[in-house]
Amino acid sequence: MPLFFIGRKKEKEPEELDEKNVQLMERTKELLEAYDKLRNSVLIDTVRITESLLDQTGLSDIDRTMWGAEYPDEDSDKLKAEPENIRAVSKAVKRLYHQISTMDADLTPMNYEMRMLLEKRGTNFAEYDPREIVLFRKAAELSVKIRGLLAIPVLDENGELTKEAGETAEKLLAE
Numbered sequence: 074m075p076l077f078f079i080g081r082k083k084e085k086e087p088e089e090l091d092e093k094n095v096q097l098m099e100r101t102k103e104l105l106e107a108y109d110k111l112r113n114s115v116l117i118d119t120v121r122i123t124e125s126l127l128d129q130t131g132l133s134d135i136d137r138t139m140w141g142a143e144y145p146d147e148d149s150d151k152l153k154a155e156p157e158n159i160r161a162v163s164k165a166v167k168r169l170y171h172q173i174s175t176m177d178a179d180l181t182p183m184n185y186e187m188r189m190l191l192e193k194r195g196t197n198f199a200e201y202d203p204r205e206i207v208l209f210r211k212a213a214e215l216s217v218k219i220r221g222l223l224a225i226p227v228l229d230e231n232g233e234l235t236k237e238a239g240e241t242a243e244k245l246l247a248e
Contacts, residue, residue: 094156094159097156097159097160097163098152098154098159100163101149101152101159101162101163101166102149102150102152103149104163104166104167104170105147105149105152105162105166105227105228106147106149107170108147108166108169108170108227109146109147109149111170111173111174112144112173112223115173115177115219115223116144116220116223119177119180119181119184119219120180120216120219120220120223122184123180123183123184123187123212123213123215123216124216126184126187126188126191126212127187127209127212127213127216129191129196130191130196130198130209131196131198135209135210135213136213136214136217144223144224145224145226145227147226147227147228148228151228151230151232152228152232153231153232153233154232158232158233158234161234161239162227162228162233162234164242165227165234165238165239165241165242166227168241168242168245168246169222169225169227169238169241169242169245171245172222172245173219173222173223176215176218176219176222177219179215180212180215180216180219183208183211183212183215184212186208187208187209187212190205190208222241225237225238225241226238
């Protein structure tokens with residue numbers, strides 16, 4: 074006669090990592106480290122330059138909401154060693170990395186153009202034509218978008234993919 078246990082279900086044993094998943098975990102840790110470096114370099118080399126150029130403009134209606142945002146450092150050593158989590162983190166990081174790299178590539182020439190305009194014409198925007206002012210506004214929008222992506226933590230305190238990073242990665246895939 075079978076015995077029935079009432080109450081808590083037995084928790085599923087975590088799946089063991091085979092050699093393929095161990096390699097995937099190592100590559101995912103490397104991706105997390107590369108992503109962290111990209112975030113720091115984009116923040117320092119492009120976004121802050123854009124913001125300093127925009128600060129010179131005196132355009133008061135530029136959205137500066139994200140300019141003081143804090144950015145999480147991703148600790149690849151806390152990545153939870155479960156195959157499903159590793160795959161999800163790997164996919165999300167690749168999508169976020171690609172999006173930030175693309176946006177950074179768009180912002181870099183804008184910075185150059187803005188710098189040239191500021192050197193040539195100064196900050197008296199009455200002398201600028203509308204196309205040039207649009208450049209400053211587009212750079213500001215792009216800077217805020219990049220900062221928004223940079224502020225998304227990939228890993229939570231348990232080493233799992235955060236809901237926000239997963240949803241953002243899915244949204245990027247759909248675009």
